[in-house]
Amino acid sequence: xxxxxxxxxxxxxxxxxxxxxxxxxxxxxxxxxxxxxxxxxxxxxxxxxxxxxxxxxxxxxxxxxxxxxxxxxxxxxxxxxxxxxxxxxxxxxxxxxxxxxxxxxxxxxxxxxxxxxxxxxxxxxxxxxxxxxxxxxxxxxxxxxxxxxxxxxxxxxxxxxxxxxxxxxxxxxxxxxxxxxxxxxxxxxxxxxxxxxxxxxxxxxxxxxxxxxxxxxxxxxxxxxxxxxxxxxxxxxxxxxxxxxxxxxxxxxxxxxxxxxxxxxxxxxxxxxxxxxxxxxxxxxxxxxxxxxxxxxxxxxxxxxxxxxxxxxxxxxxxxxxxxxxxxxxxxxxxxxxxxxxxxxxxxxxxxxxxxxxxxxxxxxxx
Amino acid sequence: xxxxxxxxxxxxxxxxxxxxxxxxxxxxxxxxxxxxxxxxxxxxxxxxxxxxxxxxxxxxxxxxxxxxxxxxxxxxxxxxxxxxxxxxxxxxxxxxxxxxxxxxxxxxxxxxxxxxxxxxxxxxxxxxxxxxxxxxxxxxxxxxxxxxxxxxxxxxxxxxxxxxxxxxxxxxxxxxxxxxxxxxxxxxxxxxxxxxxxxxxxxxxxxxxxxxxxxxxxxxxxxxxxxxxxxxxxxxxxxxxxxxxxxxxxxxxxxxxxxxxxxxxxxxxxxxxxxxxxxxxxxxxxxxxxxxxxxxxxxxxxxxxxxxxxxxxxxxxxxxxxxx
Numbered sequence: 001x002x003x004x005x006x007x008x009x010x011x012x013x014x015x016x017x018x019x020x021x022x023x024x025x026x027x028x029x030x031x032x033x034x035x036x037x038x039x040x041x042x043x044x045x046x047x048x049x050x051x052x053x054x055x056x057x058x059x060x061x062x063x064x065x066x067x068x069x070x071x072x073x074x075x076x077x078x079x080x081x082x083x084x085x086x087x088x089x090x091x092x093x094x095x096x097x098x099x100x101x102x103x104x105x106x107x108x109x110x111x112x113x114x115x116x117x118x119x120x121x122x123x124x125x126x127x128x129x130x131x132x133x134x135x136x137x138x139x140x141x142x143x144x145x146x147x148x149x150x151x152x153x154x155x156x157x158x159x160x161x162x163x164x165x166x167x168x169x170x171x172x173x174x175x176x177x178x179x180x181x182x183x184x185x186x187x188x189x190x191x192x193x194x195x196x197x198x199x200x201x202x203x204x205x206x207x208x209x210x211x212x213x214x215x216x217x218x219x220x221x222x223x224x225x226x227x228x229x230x231x232x233x234x235x236x237x238x239x240x241x242x243x244x245x246x247x248x249x250x251x252x253x254x255x256x257x258x259x260x261x262x263x264x265x266x267x268x269x270x271x272x273x274x275x276x277x278x279x280x281x282x283x284x285x286x287x288x289x290x291x292x293x294x295x296x297x298x299x300x301x302x303x304x305x306x307x308x309x310x311x312x313x314x315x316x317x318x319x320x321x322x323x324x325x326x327x328x329x330x331x332x333x334x335x336x337x338x339x340x341x342x343x344x345x346x347x348x349x350x351x352x353x354x355x356x357x358x359x360x361x362x363x364x365x366x367x
Numbered sequence: 368x369x370x371x372x373x374x375x376x377x378x379x380x381x382x383x384x385x386x387x388x389x390x391x392x393x394x395x396x397x398x399x400x401x402x403x404x405x406x407x408x409x410x411x412x413x414x415x416x417x418x419x420x421x422x423x424x425x426x427x428x429x430x431x432x433x434x435x436x437x438x439x440x441x442x443x444x445x446x447x448x449x450x451x452x453x454x455x456x457x458x459x460x461x462x463x464x465x466x467x468x469x470x471x472x473x474x475x476x477x478x479x480x481x482x483x484x485x486x487x488x489x490x491x492x493x494x495x496x497x498x499x500x501x502x503x504x505x506x507x508x509x510x511x512x513x514x515x516x517x518x519x520x521x522x523x524x525x526x527x528x529x530x531x532x533x534x535x536x537x538x539x540x541x542x543x544x545x546x547x548x549x550x551x552x553x554x555x556x557x558x559x560x561x562x563x564x565x566x567x568x569x570x571x572x573x574x575x576x577x578x579x580x581x582x583x584x585x586x587x588x589x590x591x592x593x594x595x596x597x598x599x600x601x602x603x604x605x606x607x608x609x610x611x612x613x614x615x616x617x618x619x620x621x622x623x624x625x626x627x628x629x630x631x632x633x634x635x636x637x638x639x640x641x642x643x644x645x646x647x648x649x650x651x652x653x654x655x656x657x658x659x660x661x662x663x664x665x666x667x668x669x670x671x672x673x674x675x676x677x678x679x680x681x682x683x684x685x686x687x688x689x690x691x
Contacts, residue, residue, distance in 0.1 A: 343469070
């Protein structure tokens with residue numbers, strides 16, 4: 001991508017932006033001159049399985065919240081292709097910095113879904129070892145993780161390692177100062193990073209127009225690196241574009257901004273009520289672009305999978321949902337003394353004193 | 368023994384840290400070619416290269432945020448915030464991310480990031496260049512907060528801070544940067560979390576840190592002429608706080624005055640007063656008194672001598688303590 005040619009103040013608004021798409025909503029394969037991808041039948045079936053299973057985990061989590069077992073849940077419904085496509089583009093050495101909605105990417109990094117649920121159930125503020133999965137902890141404050149990701153990428157540079165960093169954020173986050181600072185840092189240090197923006201059109205109740213007057217991927221040119229918009233509901237396109245951007249980063253070509261154009265089919269979180277701010281028609285239109293249905297149609301039309309395969313995946317999804325549910329319900333509450341653990345790596349006498357005092361106080365009730 | 372200014376002692380300490388551990392990085396605005404606006408990082412980029420002494424873009428949140436990422440990759444960044452009043456764009460990254468990430472990871476992540484902040488007034492600067500923001504950070508669990516007051520401590524404390532696996536806010540008394548003292552470059556310092564009794568006395572305990580330690584020592588010397596024997600404690604570490612040294616001292620003297628440049632109201636002195644009162648209640652001859660800045664924004668520099676505690680205001684508080 002190159003920066004736009006200079007335009008006068010009275011120049012007309014741009015034509016609708018290009019969107020990299022390799023699989024139409026109807027399940028037709030289309031070619032793209034810059035981003036094509038060769039996938040075996042087995043690979044496509046595997047992507048389909050990922051998509052179905054993460055949707056099933058997500059559905060189970062929403063149900064668990066409705067039943068009072070989770071404090072809150074941020075659903076990924078509708079964004080499965082963006083997350084699985086980009087997640088499956090990663091190598092083991094690459095590092096991921098997620099928001100709190102990247103359950104699909106977590107799946108690709110072999111993070112146990114129950115560990116994600118633990119955060120929302122309130123048994124931990126994190127829950128997994130980031131180094132074990134090269135998948136950082138969920139970041140709640142919007143956009144903060146983009147700077148961590150760039151710093152990590154600068155570390156990769158200094159190590160001379162063959163790896164890249166990918167950071168996830170949403171359309172709303174692009175208004176944050178930290179995200180803009182991270183673009184500057186990545187650009188001037190030529191950091192090996194991919195900025196993966198899932199534009200799901202809504203920042204809780206605020207539509208994209210409240211965040212930007214230009215398509216988000218175009219922001220990149222102002223910072224001096226390429227930006228591209230991809231069909232975020234097309235798992236093939238997300239995989240192809242992310243794979244290329246990661247490879248460019250690993251080869252020293254610096255950052256790329258990918259805008260995955262998608263839609264948040266559910267509420268922002270289980271505490272939100274989208275009927276207050278958006279129309280049902282919009283939801284219906286996006287249902288026709290479902291990320292899973294198009295892969296299913298592609299597999300079916302091309303006779304790459306039969307009914308038995310789909311039934312087998314559905315059965316696996318149900319079993320996974322059941323397993324996640326039972327293990328979530330079995331998560332023990334941490335003991336009260338855990339409040340004081342791991343606040344500091346080294347000794348801290350005040351915390352020792354407070355821990356001892358509080359546990360003594362609690363023990364007083366047991367006499 | 369080598370005679371060094373406080374700024375040069377920090378420089379020597381940083382140099383030693385960088386020599387000892389190739390993962391130590393220095394980063395901030397103007398820290399490279401210029402050597403920092405106070406020259407604390409002078410010559411380090413020349414000797415350790417641009418990959419280890421990083422002139423960053425002008426954005427404080429970016430400095431701390433990327434330092435967090437570098438620490439997650441195994442580096443030990445020492446960040447410079449150019450002036451106290453410029454730390455607030457980075458406050459979110461410090462308070463929300465840096466301080467809490469080790470806990471969120473249940474101890475699997477360590478964030479050995481040092482945030483150096485020149486602090487305090489007395490140099491005739493314009494607005495936002497003379498502040499004392501320590502209480503914002505001592506109130507944040509997960510951070511260690513230290514303040515050096517003299518060249519010898521500056522030299523060892525900065526090295527100890529770099530070696531520490533916890534994030535540390537490292538306050539440097541900017542008006543004392545040019546103070547000189549003998550520094551033993553081979554001697555290990557007092558552990559980072561220990562307070563030091565810098566002057567022994569029987570009648571009253573003055574508690575200070577950073578730039579006010581020198582003021583308190585001057586006050587103690589002046590009071591000696593009036594027959595008052597003042598003990599002065601340099602806290603060095605504000606979080607954790609070395610309460611035992613305070614308790615031992617005030618139990619003995621029966622009087623305590625806390626001195627800092629920051630506003631008294633909900634300042635760090637309030638914590639000292641409360642802790643000392645809890646621990647030494649039956650030994651106290653007077654309430655713990657506090658001397659500090661007023662409950663106003665830092666004034667224009669032509670008025671700063673009125674705002675900053677000086678020898679006379681410290682001794683006035685000592686007199687009030689004795690009047691009980």
